Amino acid sequence: xxxxxxxxxxxxxxxxxxxxxxxxxxxxxxxxxxxxxxxxxxxxxxxxxxxxxxxxxxxxxxxxxxxxxxxxxxxxxxxxxxxxxxxxxxxxxxxxxxxxxxxxxxxxxxxxxx
Amino acid sequence: xxxxxxxxxxxxxxxxxxxxxxxxxxxxxxxxxxxxxxxxxxxxxxxxxxxxxxxxxxxxxxxxxxxxxxxxxxxxxxxxxxxxxxxxxxxxxxxxxxxxxxxxxxxxxxxxxxx
Numbered sequence: 001x002x003x004x005x006x007x008x009x010x011x012x013x014x015x016x017x018x019x020x021x022x023x024x025x026x027x028x029x030x031x032x033x034x035x036x037x038x039x040x041x042x043x044x045x046x047x048x049x050x051x052x053x054x055x056x057x058x059x060x061x062x063x064x065x066x067x068x069x070x071x072x073x074x075x076x077x078x079x080x081x082x083x084x085x086x087x088x089x090x091x092x093x094x095x096x097x098x099x100x101x102x103x104x105x106x107x108x109x110x111x112x113x114x
Numbered sequence: 115x116x117x118x119x120x121x122x123x124x125x126x127x128x129x130x131x132x133x134x135x136x137x138x139x140x141x142x143x144x145x146x147x148x149x150x151x152x153x154x155x156x157x158x159x160x161x162x163x164x165x166x167x168x169x170x171x172x173x174x175x176x177x178x179x180x181x182x183x184x185x186x187x188x189x190x191x192x193x194x195x196x197x198x199x200x201x202x203x204x205x206x207x208x209x210x211x212x213x214x215x216x217x218x219x220x221x222x223x224x225x226x227x228x229x
Contacts, residue, residue: 042222044157044204089156102159104156107156
């Protein structure tokens with residue numbers, strides 16, 4: 001069964017600190033992996049997209065890594081800010097159809113305290 | 115910044131009422147989607163469309179219906195709302211080609227409460 005598991009479920013850090021969020025998936029055949037940021041009550045916003053051949057992708061203070069062999073990805077946030085408080089969602093796409101079926105994780109709820 | 119818009123953002127309606135959630139995008143995307151998301155849970159695909167006059171049901175069974183008469187417009191309708199329909203509904207769109215690595219743009223969501 002294709003699944004996307006994220007950990008931790010929730011995380012609290014102090015402003016200025018770094019953190020790493022994890023995503024493990026069993027989706028096959030793999031096409032790409034996306035990280036989204038979803039503020040409370042808002043729609044998800046894309047942070048990164050990585051294909052099979054990409055190991056790392058950065059977007060400002062956000063750096064995503066992908067190990068397609070172990071089917072793991074991480075999202076590293078550097079020098080956290082209060083505005084980073086949000087849910088971070090890992091989304092994996094398969095190559096089984098034109099639609100590019102998406103499998104969503106439940107997200108990691110990050111809270112940044114001053 | 116994504117040019118995809120949803121209305122209403124928040125709605126409280128009574129059981130049995132008919133409701134249409136509007137979604138419009140100005141990016142010329144062929145693919146559009148409706149997702150349902152309960153608090154703290156993952157998004158579930160309920161409808162999608164490849165283009166005008168193309169609509170398909172998603173993974174999660176839903177009593178809602180959709181239409182795609184124009185490229186930019188993908189409304190979702192509930193003919194008779196029930197409390198079990200209380201949820202957040204997210205509309206999304208993306209470019210249409212074989213490369214599924216295109217960015218998917220989401221609207222801000224519509225929070226529906228049925229009392």
